Amino acid sequence: MKHPNWKIHEIRKQIDVIDGKKSPSMVITNARYLHSIYKKWIEGNIWILEDRIVYAGPKMPPKMEGTEVFDASGKTIVPGYVEPHVHPYQLYNPLTLADYAGQTGTTSFISDNLMLFLALQNTDSFNIMDQLKERPFHFYWWMRFDSQSELIHEHNLFTSASLMEWGARQDVLMGGELTGWPRLLAGDDQMLYWLQASRAHHKKIETHLPGASSRTLAKLKLFGADGDHEAMTVDEVENRILHGYAVTLRHSSIRPDLPILLKEIVERELDIFDHLMMTTDGATPTFYEDGMMDKCIQVALDAGVPPIQAYQMASYNVANYYDLTHIHGVIATGRFASLNFLQDEFHPTPVDVLSKGVWLKKDNQKVHDMEPIDWGPFAELEVDVDLTDEDFQFSTPFGIQMENDVITKLYSTNLHTSEGFLTNDHDECYLMLVDRHGKWRVNTLIKGFATSVEGLATSYSCTGDIILIGKNVKAMHQAFNEMKKTRGAVVLVENDEVVASIPLQIGANVSSEPVEVVIEQEKKLKAALKERGFKHGDAIYTLLFLQSTHLPYIRVTQRGIYDVMKNRVLFPSVMR
Numbered sequence: 001m002k003h004p005n006w007k008i009h010e011i012r013k014q015i016d017v018i019d020g021k022k023s024p025s026m027v028i029t030n031a032r033y034l035h036s037i038y039k040k041w042i043e044g045n046i047w048i049l050e051d052r053i054v055y056a057g058p059k060m061p062p063k064m065e066g067t068e069v070f071d072a073s074g075k076t077i078v079p080g081y082v083e084p085h086v087h088p089y090q091l092y093n094p095l096t097l098a099d100y101a102g103q104t105g106t107t108s109f110i111s112d113n114l115m116l117f118l119a120l121q122n123t124d125s126f127n128i129m130d131q132l133k134e135r136p137f138h139f140y141w142w143m144r145f146d147s148q149s150e151l152i153h154e155h156n157l158f159t160s161a162s163l164m165e166w167g168a169r170q171d172v173l174m175g176g177e178l179t180g181w182p183r184l185l186a187g188d189d190q191m192l193y194w195l196q197a198s199r200a201h202h203k204k205i206e207t208h209l210p211g212a213s214s215r216t217l218a219k220l221k222l223f224g225a226d227g228d229h230e231a232m233t234v235d236e237v238e239n240r241i242l243h244g245y246a247v248t249l250r251h252s253s254i255r256p257d258l259p260i261l262l263k264e265i266v267e268r269e270l271d272i273f274d275h276l277m278m279t280t281d282g283a284t285p286t287f288y289e290d291g292m293m294d295k296c297i298q299v300a301l302d303a304g305v306p307p308i309q310a311y312q313m314a315s316y317n318v319a320n321y322y323d324l325t326h327i328h329g330v331i332a333t334g335r336f337a338s339l340n341f342l343q344d345e346f347h348p349t350p351v352d353v354l355s356k357g358v359w360l361k362k363d364n365q366k367v368h369d370m371e372p373i374d375w376g377p378f379a380e381l382e383v384d385v386d387l388t389d390e391d392f393q394f395s396t397p398f399g400i401q402m403e404n405d406v407i408t409k410l411y412s413t414n415l416h417t418s419e420g421f422l423t424n425d426h427d428e429c430y431l432m433l434v435d436r437h438g439k440w441r442v443n444t445l446i447k448g449f450a451t452s453v454e455g456l457a458t459s460y461s462c463t464g465d466i467i468l469i470g471k472n473v474k475a476m477h478q479a480f481n482e483m484k485k486t487r488g489a490v491v492l493v494e495n496d497e498v499v500a501s502i503p504l505q506i507g508a509n510v511s512s513e514p515v516e517v518v519i520e521q522e523k524k525l526k527a528a529l530k531e532r533g534f535k536h537g538d539a540i541y542t543l544l545f546l547q548s549t550h551l552p553y554i555r556v557t558q559r560g561i562y563d564v565m566k567n568r569v570l571f572p573s574v575m576r
Contacts, residue, residue, distance in 0.1 A: 020062030087282025
């Protein structure tokens with residue numbers, strides 16, 4: 001049974017509006033709006049009481065005392081956009097990202113829970129989620145089944161009892177994304193049970209299957225998979241559709257695939273738009289300078305997708321897939337009053353935004369700021385370890401080599417590492433991963449990161465542990481101390497000075513600053529890294545994915561240097 005969004009007394013008030021006993025809080029007149037079921041633009045008036053549409057059609061309310069009247073003449077109205085695959089911790093946090101995204105019409109997130117799950121007890125995570133639900137924005141969540149890394153005590157975190165607490169929540173819509181699917185193929189019945197239990201709670205199952213063969217797609221479908229967002233070619237899109245997957249097309253800072261995919265879908269005249277969604281897949285802050293889902297819709301329009309189909313992919317299709325069309329994705333009676341007012345259907349960035357009946361934007365001006373929440377114990381997380389000279393000992397015949405932003409391989413080295421510094425005539429650096437509580441460390445080398453970075457320290461990582469990279473042990477240590485002093489940050493040090501820094505005040509992993517501020521900080525950091533020889537596209541994703549075992553080939557993890565393809569630790573972490 002779906003959890004009711006409105007209490008009995010609220011529904012009675014809504015009925016009173018229809019009966020003329022009560023005035024609506026707002027009426028949108030002269031509305032030209034998209035009816036997602038008819039797939040047509042229709043005209044009429046939209047009555048709203050607080051956060052709900054109580055009527056949409058040709059009539060006007062019988063009673064309008066104290067009602068706000070908004071004349072939408074000359075504008076086109078579409079449902080608020082839904083981002084179906086959000087990683088709300090790429091330096092920003094869920095609240096600041098929502099505050100920012102709302103200004104360009106994205107009023108709903110379906111978000112990754114990994115950051116909260118790894119850092120907090122469930123009760124504390126749920127408290128944060130409940131606070132977010134009170135804001136004029138729609139927050140929904142995933143539930144992870146694996147850490148996408150190799151944690152020392154993962155079995156203590158991912159338990160049936162803990163996961164089923166997440167599964168019982170009505171605002172958790174999805175299980176996944178399932179990066180640990182090779183465990184299913186290897187016979188892991190515990191994970192299969194979690195998938196089955198999630199399906200019993202009416203959750204969708206999202207996979208992570210880059211480059212998957214038809215054989216793998218078929219197997220995962222039998223295990224219970226519903227959707228996938230990893231198609232990188234139009235052939236992969238077709239193959240997923242063939243096997244009955246819902247397909248989410250990606251347009252992110254690391255994989256901007258959407259323009260080519262949509263262009264080729266249009267060219268092949270594939271009539272599959274009703275089964276497609278779009279996502280920015282947790283892009284880093286600067287990618288959002290020119291929008292979020294409105295940006296994806298513009299890409300679709302530019303590729304020749306018919307306007308109604310383009311808007312459906314960012315609203316109705318998502319709601320339909322997650323069985324939410326009774327509250328989202330349709331401008332009709334009973335739905336949330338989350339609406340985007342456009343210049344016309346060819347300009348998806350709205351001039352006015354209404355979310356849960358609250359104006360976020362009017363006449364192209366921001367008119368509402370999201371109220372802060374209490375981050376509770378998450379805000380209090382600190383880095384409570386001190387490093388010594390002994391920790392900065394590097395003696396290894398091999399390290400990890402960057403093939404691109406996120407793919408790393410093993411490489412052999414005969415570099416002399418004992419002097420405490422490396423020269424700038426090559427692209428090898430020291431690399432350390434340190435437990436945030438000081439229990440262990442991994443020391444190795446990384447090739448291909450940069451040629452002249454003296455010291456970089458970051459508490460931003462996929463597990464919350466500390467990453468140090470650099471040519472100079474002293475500068476690395478200084479960067480670590482600066483990072484610790486600010487209770488979490490990405491810090492770049494050179495010549496005893498901080499060159500660039502992104503403070504991460506919440507959980508030592510995300511910023512409390514507005515996204516606009518984080519964008520400028522990220523730009524400065526990326527420019528500084530580029531000047532020092534970082535030649536890849538997105539350094540933030542590099543730092544995030546160094547530990548991520550859902551990507552090949554060699555990763556640095558809590559357990560040590562890990563071979564993903566052979567599923568084994570090559571060099572174990574050192575206990576401190």
